[in-house]
Amino acid sequence: MAQIQVQRQQAAATGAAAPPPPQSMPTQNGMAGGVATGPIPLGSTSLYVGDLDLNVSEAQLADLFGQVGQLVSIRVCRDQTTRRSLGYAYINFTNGQEAARALELLNFTPLNNSPIRIMYSHRDPSLRKSGAGNIYIKNLDKAIDHKALHDTFSAFGNILSCKVATDASGQSKGYGFVQFDTEEAAKNAIDKLNGMLINDKQVYVGPFLRKQERDSSTSNTRFNNVFVKNLSESTADEDLKNVFGEYGSITSAVVMRDGDGKSRCFGFVNFENADDAAKAVEALNGKKFDDKEWFVAKAQKKSEREQELKGRFEQSMKEAVDKYQGLNLYIKNLDDTISDEMLKEMFSEFGTVTSCKGLLVPVSI
Incomplete structure (x- = not known):
């Protein structure tokens, strides 16, 4: 220890x-x-x-x-x-x-x-x-x-x-x-x-x-930098400026590209004012442009993304354990002729049985 x-x-x-x-x-x-x-x-x-x-x-x-x-x-x-x-x-x-x-x-x-x-x-x-x-x-x-x-x-x-x-x-x-x-x-x-x-x-x-x-806590955090993904390959920096500029003054807007200049279909837009950034996220997330549904959200640092993923994983594991607690029944003194199928048939009238297993485990030490 x-x-x-x-x-x-x-x-x-x-x-x-x-x-x-x-x-x-x-x-x-x-x-x-x-x-x-x-x-x-x-x-x-x-x-x-x-x-x-x-x-x-x-x-x-x-x-x-x-x-x-x-x-x-x-x-x-x-x-x-x-x-x-x-x-x-x-x-x-x-x-x-x-x-x-x-x-x-x-x-x-x-x-x-x-x-x-x-x-x-x-x-x-x-x-x-x-x-x-x-x-x-x-x-x-x-x-x-x-x-x-x-x-x-x-x-x-x-x-x-x-x-x-x-x-x-x-x-x-x-x-x-x-x-x-x-x-x-x-x-x-x-x-x-x-x-x-x-x-x-x-x-x-x-x-x-x-x-x-x-x-909810994340959504209430003030931010200026906005992340947008699922862009069409034809979307340019100027297009982002025009769309996001309707919600406030923009200091920069860029579509990320690979070494050959091909769009990676995501980009970043930075607002002067955090309230304007929040309005843009609220209005544009889920909107369609060129038959593409944009995902628009606060731009997160790498550490923030990693922490969020860790939290989601831990919570999903905890929920998986919680899901099955209190749902198990133990039956003893069964005759050796009782099979798993017979048990399942007997208990099915009370609800859906997800699993049924007879165990031959010595428990007296």
């Missing part, structure tokens, strides 16, 4: 550093530190296990979690067509104490060289989908992993989910997400940690914005 040091950014006048955030205190169930610091949710015998290596099997999970308590069921969620693992699973214990102990002892344990991420399975999707208590952290030191981030933020409240974004090789991308069970805990963490130095890097900690909110 990465070791981290937290201090407030030094003020120029005093050079003094603020103390680190308060240490978490044990709760009624005796958990502290890198584990949930609030009360255990009702019906918390079920755990969600994420960030699984795609080759992890139910038997491996049974071996690991069976050391902690009596298991009722284990399910690795799989694509219904290819049967490939989706990278997460659900595990049910006979009682909440054993589930809590598994969360305390096994969270971030490497399995197939990939640290697993454990949280309580919340059957009500409203909390997950609302984004309440969700915060975004960027400019993280690359040495900070899931557990180090969890340990840092667990001092401020009960954490539902904690993740450092990583690339295909498992290296940190320098940003992550933490979701608390209350807005108050999230606000407290933001107030205390935003601008702090963590491993000598000043981090940004703020509310997590969903795609719609990010798009």
Whole structure:
């Protein structure tokens, strides 16, 4: 686990550093530190296990979690067509104490060289989908992993989910997400940690914005430079000046071309006034010229485009996981003669069944 040091950014006048955030205190169930610091949710015998290596099997999970308590069921969620693992699973214990102990002892344990991420399975999707208590952290030191981030933020409240974004090789991308069970805990963490130095890097900690909110925030940002694409090959600089000039004074308009002078079918227009640029985007985006529908938007820097793409990818992955939480049923004590097709037929009268699988996995250790 990465070791981290937290201090407030030094003020120029005093050079003094603020103390680190308060240490978490044990709760009624005796958990502290890198584990949930609030009360255990009702019906918390079920755990969600994420960030699984795609080759992890139910038997491996049974071996690991069976050391902690009596298991009722284990399910690795799989694509219904290819049967490939989706990278997460659900595990049910006979009682909440054993589930809590598994969360305390096994969270971030490497399995197939990939640290697993454990949280309580919340059957009500409203909390997950609302984004309440969700915060975004960027400019993280690359040495900070899931557990180090969890340990840092667990001092401020009960954490539902904690993740450092990583690339295909498992290296940190320098940003992550933490979701608390209350807005108050999230606000407290933001107030205390935003601008702090963590491993000598000043981090940004703020509310997590969903795609719609990010798009709205971006649209409200003032800008002068406008990007336009899907131009016809015959569109020239002068054409852009004439079209965009109707909305305000323009300092430059250029169609981008390759080395041979052939149009690359996109260009940039710079306005003197940001309000005029916004009016042009609003009026011209989606309009057709020479049978081509123009895309017109704020011209983004490379770093802005990369950050937007990262955010979209992380959100799509999170939504994919959320989509299937709470939709799975476990049935036990089935006769050996019951087939997958028979199960599907029995349950189809209650709704569309997307997948149905009988598992022969020993869960008694």
